[in-house]
Amino acid sequence: MCGFVGFFVPSTQSSVDIPLILNQMISDLAHRGPDDEGLWLDLKAGIGLGHRRLAILDISPTGHQPMTTSDGHFAIAYNGEVYNFAELRQELEKKGHAFRGTSDTEVILASINEWGIIKAVKRFTGMYAFAIFDVEEHKLILVRDRLGIKPLYYGWASDGTFLFGSELKAMRNWPGFNNSLDIDALTLFLRHNYIPAPFSIYQGIYKLPPGSILSIDQKGVLNREVKLENYWSVSEVFAHGALDPWVGSTDEAIEALEELLTKSVRYRLVSDVPLGAFLSGGIDSSTVVALMQKVSTTPVHTFSIGFTNPEYNEAPHAKRVAAYLGTKHTEFYVTPEDALAVVPELPRIWDEPFADSSQIPTYLLSRLAREHVTVVLSGDGGDELFCGYPRYFLTRRLWKLRKKIPYPLRVCWLSILDLIPEEVLENSLRRTRGLFRWLGAQKHPGKLIPRLKELLRANRFEEFYGWANSHILPEKGFISGKDRLAPEFFNTYFPADDLWAIMSLLDLKTYLPEDLLTKTDRASMAIGLEARVPLLDHKVVSLAARFPSGLKVRNGKGKWILRQILYRHVPKELVDRKKMGFGIPISEWIRGPLQEWAEDLLNDASTKGKGYLKMETVHRLWREHKNGKYNHQYILWNILTFLAWQEHWQ
Numbered sequence: 188m189c190g191f192v193g194f195f196v197p198s199t200q201s202s203v204d205i206p207l208i209l210n211q212m213i214s215d216l217a218h219r220g221p222d223d224e225g226l227w228l229d230l231k232a233g234i235g236l237g238h239r240r241l242a243i244l245d246i247s248p249t250g251h252q253p254m255t256t257s258d259g260h261f262a263i264a265y266n267g268e269v270y271n272f273a274e275l276r277q278e279l280e281k282k283g284h285a286f287r288g289t290s291d292t293e294v295i296l297a298s299i300n301e302w303g304i305i306k307a308v309k310r311f312t313g314m315y316a317f318a319i320f321d322v323e324e325h326k327l328i329l330v331r332d333r334l335g336i337k338p339l340y341y342g343w344a345s346d347g348t349f350l351f352g353s354e355l356k357a358m359r360n361w362p363g364f365n366n367s368l369d370i371d372a373l374t375l376f377l378r379h380n381y382i383p384a385p386f387s388i389y390q391g392i393y394k395l396p397p398g399s400i401l402s403i404d405q406k407g408v409l410n411r412e413v414k415l416e417n418y419w420s421v422s423e424v425f426a427h428g429a430l431d432p433w434v435g436s437t438d439e440a441i442e443a444l445e446e447l448l449t450k451s452v453r454y455r456l457v458s459d460v461p462l463g464a465f466l467s468g469g470i471d472s473s474t475v476v477a478l479m480q481k482v483s484t485t486p487v488h489t490f491s492i493g494f495t496n497p498e499y500n501e502a503p504h505a506k507r508v509a510a511y512l513g514t515k516h517t518e519f520y521v522t523p524e525d526a527l528a529v530v531p532e533l534p535r536i537w538d539e540p541f542a543d544s545s546q547i548p549t550y551l552l553s554r555l556a557r558e559h560v561t562v563v564l565s566g567d568g569g570d571e572l573f574c575g576y577p578r579y580f581l582t583r584r585l586w587k588l589r590k591k592i593p594y595p596l597r598v599c600w601l602s603i604l605d606l607i608p609e610e611v612l613e614n615s616l617r618r619t620r621g622l623f624r625w626l627g628a629q630k631h632p633g634k635l636i637p638r639l640k641e642l643l644r645a646n647r648f649e650e651f652y653g654w655a656n657s658h659i660l661p662e663k664g665f666i667s668g669k670d671r672l673a674p675e676f677f678n679t680y681f682p683a684d685d686l687w688a689i690m691s692l693l694d695l696k697t698y699l700p701e702d703l704l705t706k707t708d709r710a711s712m713a714i715g716l717e718a719r720v721p722l723l724d725h726k727v728v729s730l731a732a733r734f735p736s737g738l739k740v741r742n743g744k745g746k747w748i749l750r751q752i753l754y755r756h757v758p759k760e761l762v763d764r765k766k767m768g769f770g771i772p773i774s775e776w777i778r779g780p781l782q783e784w785a786e787d788l789l790n791d792a793s794t795k796g797k798g799y800l801k802m803e804t805v806h807r808l809w810r811e812h813k814n815g816k817y818n819h820q821y822i823l824w825n826i827l828t829f830l831a832w833q834e835h836w837q
Contacts, residue, residue, distance in 0.1 A: 189240045189252065190219030190712070191264035192352030193318055194361060195327050196233040197405045205235055212360040213237035216353060219266070219712045227253035227262050232325050233405065236264040236318060237357075241715050243268065243458055243562060249288025256296050257285075260323055265292050266353050267315030267337045268719070270454035275310065304328055304400060308418050312454065312724065316395075318351055326404045327351075333419040333725045334568075335384070335397030335700030338708060341413075342366075342392035349408045354709075355387065356538040359836075366391050368837070373540070373799060374666055377825050378657045380542045381701040388539035388832075397421075397700055421728065425692045428732030429685065440738055444730060445478075445752045451724040452478040452564070460561040463488035465552060465718075466516070468504030470575065470746050470753060470762060471566030475721055477756035479564060480512045489514040490556040490563070492521050492548055496772050507761050519555045521548055523780040526771060530784060533828060534835035536713045542825040543706050544773045550710040557716045567703050568722035571694040572731040574745035579690050582655050586648055586686065597643045604636055637662045652690055656698075658822045661808075665800045665826070687736040695728070774820035777827070778813055785809070785823070788830040798833070800826065 192212045209226050217224075220239025227236045238252040255262045269275070272291035275298055280286070284297045291313075298307040299319065314336035319328045329351055331339045341351040346363025358364060366389040372382045384394035395401055398419035407413055433440055452475060456462060464476050466489040479487045489509050493502025502518050509516035526547050537546065556563050570576050592600075638659045645651035704720070711718040721727075731739075734748065741747040753762060777785050789809060792798040805826055812819040 189238060189266045190216035190353040190357070191236065191238045191252075191266055191318060192216060192354075192357035193234070193236045193264060193350070195235075195349040195351075195403065195405075195408055196347075197408055205230060208360070208362060209235050209237045212352070212357045213239050215356045215360060218715060219353060221715045223251060225252055227255070227264070229262075229320070229322065232320075232322070233408075234320050234327065236262060236320065238264045241561070241712075241717060243460055243717055250290035250292060252292060254290075254292050254296065256300055257287075261296055261299060261319055261321060263292065263296055263317055263319045265295060265315065265317035267313060267317070267332065268455075268717075269295060269311045269313040269315060270457065271310075271312040273457075304330070305416075305418055308400065312726070314720070314723075316353065324404070326402055329395055329401040331395045331397055331399055333398045334421070334695070334704070334723045334728070336704050336708070336720060336723065338705065339395040340387060340392055341395055341401060342387070342389070343411055344391070347408075349403060350392075354538055355389070355392070356535075358392070359538075368799065370666060370799065373829070374664075376540045376542070376829065377665055377822070378660065379697075379701075380658070380821075380825060381705060382539060382541075383697055383701045419725065421695045422692060424725075424729050425688060425732045428729070428734075429688065431733060432735055433730075433733045433738070437738065440734060441748060441751050444727075444748060445755070447724070447727055447730055448474070448721065448752065449478050449482060451721040451727055453482050454724070455564055455719040455721050456482065458562050461488070461559065462562040462564075463490060463556055463560040464514075464564040465489075465556070465566065466491050466505045466509060466514070467501045467566070468506075468508045468762065469501065469566070470749055471569030471722060472505075473508050473566075473757055473762050474569070474749055474753045475564050475566045476508070476514060477512060477753060478721075480514060481756065486513055486515045488560055489516045490552060490559075491516070491518045492552045492555065493518060494521055494548075494771070496775075499772055504761070504764065508757060511757055511761060517555065517559065519551065521551055521771070523776055525551060526776060527780055527784075530781065530831075532713075534832040537705075537709050537828075537832075538836070540825075540829045540832045541705065541709070542821075542828040543702050544771055544824050546706050546710060547771055549706055550713060553711040553716050553718070554714050557714045561715070562717045562719065563711070565707060565718050565720050566722060567707060567720045568699065569746060569749055571691055571699050572722065572728060573747075573749045574687050574691060574736065574739040575749075576690075576694075576745070578656055579687065579745065580743070582652055582690065583686050585642065585655065586651055589642060589645075589651065592643075601640060601643055604640060648686060648689060649693060652693055658825065660822065661804055663801075663804075665804060667801065685736060687740060688732075773824055774812075774818055777820065777823060778815075782813070785827050788827055788834065791834065792830050798830070800829075 205228060206226060213224055216239040220241045222242040223240035225238050236253040240252055253262050253264045269291040272294040276294050279297045279301060282301060286293050308330055315332045316337040316339035317330050329339060329341055338353055340355055344350050344361050344363045345365040348361060348363050350358045350361055352358050369386060369388060369390045372386040372388050375386060376382045382388060384396045387394055398417050400416050400418055402414045464479055464487055466472050466476050476487060476489055491502050491505035494500045506516060529547050529550055641654040642651060645654055707718050738748045739745060793802045808819045808823060811817040812823055
């Protein structure tokens with residue numbers, strides 16, 4: 188696991204000290220690669236690659252990057268792991284390729300030399316992002332893995348230079364970088380916790396979508412034109428799964444999935460450095476650890492964190508699972524003081540606005556693990572692949588209820604809701620308080636009318652799901668002129684009327700890469716820890732897409748088939764429990780130990796007048812939350828993390 192950054196310009200000026208600048212750029216990626224660093228420059232071609240290395244495979248100097256082919260045709264800077272590199276290497280050796288070391292980086296280069304970029308990446312199993320320069324063609328190619336596990340940004344600095352890299356902070360060091368904030372991206376962030384691809388917080392800078400290849404030459408740099416193509420699409424995988432569903436028995440499905448998951452776990456145990464696993468005691472992480480222990484000859488080292496608040500504390504569950512499986516278990520209990528110490532670091536770690544509050548315990552868990560190992564396996568992906576989120580059940584019920592309402596009646600209701608005073612709505616909605624409490628209300632369900640209007644307006648289930656599982660914003664929004672930016676990135680096509688599959692697909696395209704995987708990557712790499720996700724092997728995704736919903740959802744619970752595999756290794760009573768989110772009591776903390784931090788940010792944004800937000804609206808929400816009248820914890824955390832980011836970077 189590593190980090191890289193680079194530039195591509197048609198020509199360079201002799202007055203610019205390119206090596207010095209590139210060194211400054213990679214210095215901001217030292218956390219991703221504390222073991223080694225390197226530069227590769229072709230000033231005549233206007234290209235530069237910088238790399239920081241976290242040595243996992245072939246920790247000798249032969250794994251140094253950037254790396255070139257022996258004939259000088261290609262140069263590469265690479266972040267990630269190709270797990271099937273040993274098989275590919277054997278095949279390439281039979282074709283006459285010779286290797287200097289044992290790294291997967293050499294195999295990537297040889298594969299591209301042998302088969303070309305498209306055919307090569309389709310054969311890779313792993314998580315990766317890389318930049319490869321074709322010296323003969325003067326063409327730059329950027330590649331990101333199928334599910335978006337590893338990050339890759341690209342775009343144009345204010346001076347017209349094409350930049351690319353693992354994190355924005357490194358790209359900012361380019362002297363011509365003075366890009367403005369993207370208001371559309373900020374609007375989407377306030378709605379969803381994260382900035383979805385292809386947006387970034389800066390105008391002109393983008394995220395390379397998962398499963399994509401970008402190519403650009405010198406003419407493209409001048410004209411701001413890139414060629415983008417998909418070599419893998421989760422939408423196509425799910426469409427194929429619907430057209431070619433699983434036809435075997437249930438027992439055969441369980442066997443097939445366990446065999447594939449075991450192979451995926453075994454792949455991800457290949458390492459030349461110490462390795463362990465995150466363990467929450469839930470279905471996903473427990474399955475991963477159980478399969479790790481199944482194929483391991485020594486106790487797996489597992490890690491968990493806990494909270495004194497039992498509503499958030501999974502540590503006792505993890506400890507019992509660890510004891511049963513016989514792992515070497517380490518746990519750490521988080522205090523508000525621990526969180527306070529991390530909060531000032533959030534803008535540096537997530538160098539564009541990011542507001543999943545579980546970022547704090549994820550970072551603390553990563554820091555704990557890094558004291559003992561360099562690589563961990565994580566259970567990310569199980570909820571999306573096997574319908575594990577409680578919101579799937581509620582959203583499905585609400586949609587079926589919504590479909591029963593005739594269109595003319597919906598239009599009539601929307602008109603009435605626009606006219607009725609808030610106090611009247613408060614009284615009329617008291618009997619539905621349970622539903623509104625799920626949507627975020629504590630004492631004033633009438634304040635959720637904006638959400639009801641969104642749900643009533645939605646004509647397609649994808650749009651309905653996008654609104655139902657996003658933050659509730661005031662009706663006039665927080666940003667002038669951007670009151671109602673629709674979640675267009677939730678639009679998708681699925682050739683079957685299977686709501687479970689549609690929700691899974693939408694989350695695999697949006698929430699998983701942009702929230703969960705971004706959170707895990709930045710939290711772990713902030714302290715030089717590599718996190719691997721065996722449930723997201725692309726072959727596992729393809730198999731899960733073929734399974735009918737009956738193999739995923741039974742008796743009002745998701746992840747049925749995954750549970751059957753886990754029950755073979757761990758007693759049901761140890762893992763069958765209500766799902767807990769991996770978060771912190773943010774509502775209490777921003778009223779308590781984080782209140783001073785929050786108010787300093789809010790007051791600073793108001794007095795300096797540098798904000799993009801309608802601060803009068805923000806302060807009203809803050810007063811309502813602080814007084815306990817309404818639970819605005821999620822949107823307030825978005826706002827506070829944005830203001831903290833703005834204070835740090837602008």
